[in-house]
Amino acid sequence: MKLTTWNVNSLTARLQHVLDWTVANPVDVLCLQELKLTDDKFPLEALQSAGYSHCAVFGQKTYNGVAIVSRTALRDIVKNIVGFEDEQARVIAATLDGPAGPVRLVNGYFVNGQAPGSDKFQYKMNWLGGLRNYLRTELAQHPRLVLVGDFNIAFEDRDSYDPNGLRETIHHTSEERGHFRQLLELGLLDGFRMFDQPNKSYSWWDYRMLGYQKNRGLRIDHVLVSEALKSRVHACTIDRTPRKWPKPSDHAPVTLELQ
């Protein structure tokens, strides 16, 4: 079973990219972030025609919005972080039945946070605390769990093109990295780092200043798998191909292969 996380930066603007990409990469599940549309605008028919008949959607106007799009049935769909009041549509969870048992999927568009010390940064810290509490409960109920999404955190120095120049700036602060570590301490593993990976592997590049062409990127899109699934993980890769297409998302898709 293959599942992909992809911040599409507007599903309306990126629908053709998503469809083209799934033709070349017919993964079982897509976890999408930054839909930037309301549920009534979700392109259900186009995705169903592409083989993704089961869609769990949590959208909102203009900003945020997440969805899980699957070839097989999704059940026990939960929107937002249980126990954390949030006006923004950032998290959707669902269970799907894989070949070796159920898999709980939690798909998040984590808060950006703008700058340390800002109100938005404080919101990010509160949000991350709420997510941790929620996941503790989810993991107790669903040992076979995968947390994916745009975390907006470059966890280690090697996840940034300029770790020293950007030290303690947004996505690189000790507080954000501490929250990431606390997620790992719940019993999750960084799927991407379970395998040898090329140096300077990133999942996001700024649109400006030839960011992609210069590989000035960050690895902020992550796939964390629970201990119970560890032996089932067979690969985790970032596909830079669609970042080279005209009018791309600034994020690349990250795919996990589970057996």
Next chain:
DNA sequence: ATGACGCATCGAATGCGA
């Protein structure tokens, strides 16, 4: 460099992203 580029809301200019 309070920039750059892109998207949404709009029907110009602004908010926001990372």
